[in-house]
Amino acid sequence: MSSNSISWSNDIVEPRPVVDLLHEWVTTVDHKRLGLLYIAFALTFLVVGGIEATVMRLQLIRPHNNLVSPQVFNRLFTMHGTTMIFFVVMPILFGFGNYLIPLMIGSRDMAFPRLNAFSFWVMAFGGLLLYFSLVGANGLYGAGNAPDVGWFAYAPLTSQTFSPGHSTDFWTLAILVSGFGSIGTAINILATILCMRCPGMSLGRMPLFAWLYLVTAGLVVLAISPLTAAQIMLLVDRYLGGHFFDTQAGGSAVIWMHFFWVFGHPEVYVLVLPAFAFASEIIPVFSRKPIFGYSVMVAATVAIGFISMSVWAHHMFTVGMGAGANTFFVLSTMAIAVPTGIKIFNWLGTMWGGSIEFRTPMLFCIAFLFQFLIAGLTGIMQACAPFDWQLGSSYFVVAHFHYVIVGAILFCTFAALYYWFPKMTGRMYNERLGRLHFWLFLIGFHLTFDFMHIPGLLGMPRRIYTYEPGRGWDIWNLIVTVGVFFQAAAILVLLVNLLWSFWRGTRAGNDPWDAWTLEWSVSSPPPPYNFSSIPAILSRRPLWDLKHPGDPDWRYEGTP
């Protein structure tokens, strides 16, 4: 240890007053602390959004159930969707990005640390604003009222006529301000990756993690901004009497759909590319092989980034856009499956012939590969416009996108949580509990979302608060709801594991996985300035070079 390094955990010296610690966390501009704040914020909202999902499933467990009223059911699915997308998945991905990108590219912080703090707090404020609607929205009859217009808030439901009171205003403002936070973070990630790399870290030597976040951040800049614009228009309509989405005055409800999905579909890739980033780091390490086809992976990522900007209207086949537009969006949607398929083959190629270690992160990644494949296949099915006309707005769609968001993104996020937990806390998680979490969640996931396809095929529409018996939907809904209990139990195991390991876990050391990227070269948790002296690297796997000086990667790699 160099003498100038500042001790990270000075609780050994003397315990600090809680107020001081709290003050430090609130005023911090350190990328690692902000990363942890993002993750903690997201996990909190994961529990909230999960509870909303559970209540909805309990309502649907049998026909003619009376657990919640139709009005409450509308609020539940609106809040569940909005929470999960904007205040769970986005922040947790930004959290990992924040924490890991500077460490991986050999930098001491993000490019704009204060912008980073601003972005986090604005996003946190957005989340609180959304939930403040429960007490402050002043809905019908003066009661507190959560937004109930659905997470994509189609016009004209959002107009003053159909949505009096302030619940929709809370929804739009929460998304507007958290969008500012997302754009700020994206700008920060782009500037960090392009400008803060350590000597030798050429673009071709960056970990794939950084590449995927680079494309993600670019997509955020280009996708969240249209959403921001659309929210401003909605505010103009609601507050200033504008007519953007007012069909009575010649406005168009369909243009809201276009504006929303111009954001909404790239958003799917904003969410899934970081999940790919986690898998691209974890699968090689636990297969004991470098990633297969690095440059092809990069090319596929960039291709996904571009194509994802031109597929949005496959969410709108049922609107009746005409044959020309339908054909275009069918083809572009089918095209995006190609680079995505390349990625799956490359992960399999990485595992092929490797000596695979089935630790918890790897288990989650393997499950991700299978589930993402199925999610992609049902996606291609619905990319066929005629097929989508049958199944649009049915439970088949719900099953499909939950397969992507839970089966792929959440599984990878769990993998990342376990994989980097030792780095972030300095402690090892409990492997036994980790496996228990994995199996419980796997069973719960498949019970819920495999069987959700079937009532969809049988014609069960989404967003209904109850249904009649005798349509053949009953048993499937029961199974789907049973799966939720497994998932809830698994999340409980995860939280117990995280908390218990944080205080009682065994010390992890710098590099518990014998990994190859720079974040494992520093202590766990990393010191405030990350690197006492900025590293210099020669290949994509700097720690491999360090550990095997006789056989370093740079001899073979030929990267610029």
Added chain:
Amino acid sequence: MSATSMMLRQPVPEELPLRGRVGMFTLIGAESAVFTIFVVAYIFYIGKSLSGPTPQDVLNAPIFFSVCLLSSSLTIHLAGKALRHRNVATFSRWWFATIALGAIFLYGTAREWQRLIYHEGLTISTNLFGTTYFSLVGLHAFHVIVGLLCLTFVFVFSVLGYVEPKHEYQVELLSLYWHFVDSVWIVVFTVVYIVGR
């Protein structure tokens, strides 16, 4: 523990872009996306208003004020050039000219809005044209105001003698933003006063 010791061979250092420039360009990218949506909405709603007044009735192209705004791009460029040549006094003069031209443009917008609202009876809630016109032009005017505030800060600093040649980089970032605001006006002008009329 330091990671430098791990290499005997040293990599060739790479010239990395400046983070402020990358940050400003990505911000401009995000802003362009916002403007794109408003421009698309404007074009989509051309001629779809159910009631008057229409653009043909009430809009006159603000040629003089547009020339003012566009020439402010030239003056801010000259200001930056003066600073690069370590000539702070000239910098301040061109910088002030930029602010003045921007302010004249804003005055033009204000005059136009006043005429539309009080004489032509066109407000944001009158019809689709009003909604799209005031939000698109208003969004641009908002960016002009933000730009003018930033420029004024720098001008106050330069009057107080705090701007030195070493601030060339910061000044350049601000002028990137200003150039963006100006070039957006070309698009807005084309859409609102030429295509839409």
